Amino acid sequence: MVSVKLLLSLGASLALASPISPPPNSLLLTRDVAQFNASHPNITIFATGGTIAGSAGSSDQTTGYQAGALGVDILIKAVPQLWNVSNPTGVQFANVGSSEITPAILLNLTRLVQQELDKPECQGVVVTHGTDTLEETAFFLDVTLRTEKPVVVVGAMRPATAISADGPINLLEAVTVAASPAARGRGVMVVLNDRIASAYYTTKTQANAPDTFKSYEQGFLGYLLNIKPIFYFSPALPVGKPYFNVTETAAELLPQVDILYGYQGLDPKLAAAAVAGGARGLVCTGMGAGSWTAPGQQALARLITEHGTAVVFSRRTMDGYVGSRQVGYGAGFLNPQKARYTLMLALSAGYGDEQMRTLFES
Template sequence: MASLTTTGRNQRRLFNLLQPEAASRQALSSQETSAHQSVKMQTRNLFLAASQLAIGLAAPASMPGFPAHRLSTRETHFNASLPNITIFATGGTIAGSASSNAQTTGYQAGALGVDILIDAVPELWNVSNVKGVQVANVDSGSITPEILLNLTRLVQEALDDPYCQGAVVTHGTDTTEESAFFLDLTVKSEKPVVVVGAMRPATAISADGPINLLEAVTLAGNPDAKGRGTMIVLNDRIGSAFYTTKTHSNSLDTFKAVEQGYLGFFLDIKPIFYYPAVLPYGRVYFNVSEATELPEVDILFGHQALQPALATAAVEAGAKGLVLAGMGAGGWTTPGRDTLKKLAEEHDTQIVVSSRTMGGFVEDDDALNTYGGWNLNPQKSRIMLQLALYAGYTSEQLETLFKFAYY
């Protein structure tokens, strides 16, 4: 209880430092409010700078493709008996800040650096030697292929180090499943990779980020977590990146694998698995170590009276592939089917048909020259197709890629 109380005090101190006094805020005029916000940002910057000096941070190294956050790396305590875990921070709600501790919407995602996240959970040092790396600090909707390529290279480099036992990636939950799936297909290691986020910002009452981060780091350092691929951790749940998806916009218990189930759960911070280590059918590896960009792949959502011109417009705008979130088992409108066949035949557009439902399978449609996404949802089908196009897969290879595990 003492350690948890300490964490609570740390969070309250952090909140008080970052937020203006309520009474002062109400008394300010519109002109004064602008000035106050400027002072607030200056105070926050001084606080961050003081934190850097206090713990002896090195100057951040520049990351290719985007500016490095001023809190780039951090490594302090060391205990030879504990596993060495690297935390790669990308922003999101887990690093979010709001104007009120009761505010859980409309906050600024990616407001806090990786060192602040680590300092808010001193219990991390009881389970691991932590090194923090700030890869980006954005909301997850702003994650780009360039950020993903840089992230996967950094994670691979860390795991190739024999002294590193695992990697944790902090990430916004809106697109966690996409980045986690990307890492699952592009990182080659038996060591654990764990993607973690939060549904409440760091400044909220009962923020879930600290406990999620502690569980993720504990999992990454657990020998039983090896050989399971990339995992997603939130709300005491352990899910496979291959199957786990976000199912609720607000609930803490949002990440689920509806048909496949969880890999395990946490009890007193300890991970408990339901099964021995095993990888999903259909999981493949793509080497993107030399990639600087990825082919454009767009998703079209199926619905009644869908305008097929949207598919044509996407291809004309540069899309090399399309993923269709079809109705039911991949159904599409009759005019839309004619357009898809034309795009596949005349533009060599590679088209994968998935489903807008939460489960089930979608098969190939030879009449349209489209590939079934099988049990991958549209967003994960997009990642798979994007990587396959980068790797130069032929039509025959694409067909095998999406269904070889089921026949």
């Protein structure tokens, strides 16, 4: 366990030298050339903040802490075992709670991660992230990166200053997975609590407990035993997973897509208000397998006809499939937050009706 005193004292600058070329000047870089081992894979850690970098006033405080308080240099220095499995390079991309992550930030992160993965000297990438929206970032990266190299998104449910903080071991496991040749060709992965999961399907299922990131229907890709990854299956990708090339996409070209929540007696005017506020697309968090009230569907049909609004129906249940619809598109197995990014990317790419239907419902 890493003590509060140690974590708060590890902010000293580290040597900035390594075989990996530096990122743009706006980013802070952490390397330790003295510990470089030519036989170890080079793993780049993009830090964005979150609970894994959180700090609280006492070691028994696990709520009400400050997210994104510690830098990536502190996180790396607190886990010296990282150098047993890799040559880690830390890039301080951001340091915020994950609720502050925006589509524009994700576009920039995707480009930087892709640039790093394209370097022959980089064997894998880890992204540290707050857990509140970790699944959204992981999903976005999964459908916008093109690589066989491992990409792992990791976070923590307890701040770094807490008793039994899960961040250090999660980070070590994430880097170990990213450094493993067996992790290649599996798309973006999420690693927390000894589990390895597909970013495409994984979601946060519990607001507080460490054992929270799961994909109930699709299951886990693997497990970590003594910090050694054990994969259950040969490398494979989710069936029908799309790819969107965003290397030339400007932030303003990602259209606004809002999410509406379904409930008894829902207000149909909320859909029109969202479109009036600039939404080009709507994701409806439907009841059951995506059901919506009759007045609500009539309002959505008018928006589709009069404004060309793209409408996707997902579900408010933990899991399940939403199939084809008479009004709009069914989201398939995608939950609302993942359907939202899929719709944003599809609208940005100029998808027409048939492409949308194939994308969501095939």
